[in-house]
Amino acid sequence: AQSVTQPDIHITVSEGASLELRCNYSYGATPYLFWYVQSPGQGLQLLLKYFSGDTLVQGIKGFEAEFKRSQSSFNLRKPSVHWSDAAEYFCAVAPLDQGGKLIFGQGTELSVKP
Amino acid sequence: GAGVSQSPSNKVTEKGKDVELRCDPISGHTALYWYRQSLGQGLEFLIYFQGNSAPDKSGLPSDRFSAERTGGSVSTLTIQRTQQEDSAVYLCASSSQTGAGGYTFGSGTRLTVV
Numbered sequence: 001a002q003s004v005t006q007p008d009i010h011i012t013v014s015e016g017a018s019l020e021l022r023c024n025y026s027y028g029a030t031p032y033l034f035w036y037v038q039s040p041g042q043g044l045q046l047l048l049k050y051f052s053g054d055t056l057v058q059g060i061k062g063f064e065a066e067f068k069r070s071q072s073s074f075n076l077r078k079p080s081v082h083w084s085d086a087a088e089y090f091c092a093v094a095p096l097d098q099g100g101k102l103i104f105g106q107g108t109e110l111s112v113k114p
Numbered sequence: 115g116a117g118v119s120q121s122p123s124n125k126v127t128e129k130g131k132d133v134e135l136r137c138d139p140i141s142g143h144t145a146l147y148w149y150r151q152s153l154g155q156g157l158e159f160l161i162y163f164q165g166n167s168a169p170d171k172s173g174l175p176s177d178r179f180s181a182e183r184t185g186g187s188v189s190t191l192t193i194q195r196t197q198q199e200d201s202a203v204y205l206c207a208s209s210s211q212t213g214a215g216g217y218t219f220g221s222g223t224r225l226t227v228v
Contacts, residue, residue, distance in 0.1 A: 034216075043205065044219040090157065099170050100145055100209060102217065104157035 002027050004093050006105035013081050014113045021076040021108050023091030031093040033074040034102065035065055039087045047089075050074065061085070086112045116140075118220035120206050126226045127196055135191040135223045139208030146189050147209070147217070148173075148181060152202035160204075163189060196227045 005024045013019050025031065033050040048059025055067040065076045074091060091105040119138040127133050139146050148160040159173040163183040174180070178197075183189040193200055203224050207217040 036219075043221040044207075046216060046218075049216055092157075099162055099164065100211070101147060101159045101162050101170060101173075102149075102157075102207075103159065104149075106156045 002095065002103070004091055004103050004105040006089075006091050006108050008108045009106070010109045010111070012111040012113060015083050016080050019076075019078045019081045019085070019110070021089050021091075021110070023074045023076065023105055025072050025074070025091075025093050027072075027093065027095050029096055030067075030069060031095045033065075033067060034092040034094070035059065035063070035074070035076045036090045036092060037061075037087050038090065038107075044090065047076070081110075081112055083112045083114065086110055118206055118208050118218050120204075120220035120223050122223060123221065124224045124226075126228060129198060129227050130195055132192065132194045133196055133225065135193075135204050135225070137189045137191070137206030137208075137220060139187065139189070139206070140210075140218055141187075143208035143210050143218075144186065145209040145211065146183060147207045148189070148191050149205040149207065150202045151205060151222070155202075157205070160191070193225075196225075198227045201225055201227045 003026045007022050035047040036044040038044050047063045048057045050057045050067050057065050063078050067074050088107045088109050090107045092102040121136045146163040150158045161171045161181050165186045166183050178194045181191045203222040205222045207219045209217045
């Protein structure tokens, strides 16, 4: 079945530590890939996106993500987390044959310890 | 406009009443999407418009839900005979191209059915 999986519902990291949020998808052809962030009471903000080309994508706020076709993964990383990064993170895919609609993972809530 | 505008930002309604939620996309964006975000269900696709046409309505939960878009711009999502399970945040997004252009989300309408 077509799906987007974020295995970690909640992650806690210490400020200054590195971060990796996992995302796996299951689609026949590589879809467009996105990471969004949502702070409490706020809308969704795009962190980065992958359509084609270089498999390491740089985004805003110091985030990057790496597309690995062999693993059907698009994991989000940040070398050093700041307290302001505490939020919910959503991986999303836009299958190429579905009119551009986004299919979201369940989200990963990130908490940052001082 | 500069961003995607949704109104009202909050709506409390009595069970059984009809509600209308409005989305004003970024000027020139041809694609418009509606999503619902609720506890336990994550972010669900509802419907998408390309211009004034809705090629994909597959996410509408029941026939109580309908949407229209006029002039290739403003869209209205209508929920008839609201039920408590309709309580959620309804998000709208627009895009200049289906998928490839990326998406800009509004801040959402929080609907509470009492």
